[in-house]
Amino acid sequence: MTRLATIALYVQMAVLTLGAVAFLTQQDPIAAAEPIRSRQTAAFFIGFALVLLLLVVRRFKSEPRWLLVPIIVTGADQLIGHLPDTVARFGALAIPYDPAPAVPVLLIGALILIGIYVLAYRQLSGTGVRVSPPSTSFSERGA
Secondary structure (H helix, E strand, O other): OHHHHHHHHHHHHHHHHHHHHHHHOOOOHHHHHOHHHHHHHHHHHHHHHHHHHHHHHHHOOOOHHHHHHHHHHHHHHHHHHHHHHHHHHOOOOOOOOOOOOHHHHHHHHHHHHHHHHHHHHHHHHOOOOOOOOOOOOOOOOOO
16 A cells, blocks of 8 residues: 555656646646736645655655645645535536636546545554454443
């Protein structure tokens, strides 16, 4: 599972880097309309990719709590950014949404990455489901 988590981290870094390039070059229609925000978004993407590269990839095998960084940041980003757009696209929310066809794909991809990170975290930290030994009932204890 650690190998899969490492691959997932590198995939996420590649997507973040591509996103930063798209925002910096203003290839996205929203980025073209908001150049200052697009540079801020690109800076966040680059910063997060560096945190994943310099800290999380190097330390998560010995300190699984580092996997909480991509779990929390990616989860919050998807909840705030892509989930409302995806829900609005299907008519469940009456708000303006990003018309880019990649938004639902990014949401699904991020949910898969979060799932991989959670499974790796549980495996490395030993927080999986444990079967407890059977307990004796009150009547068996002789009381």
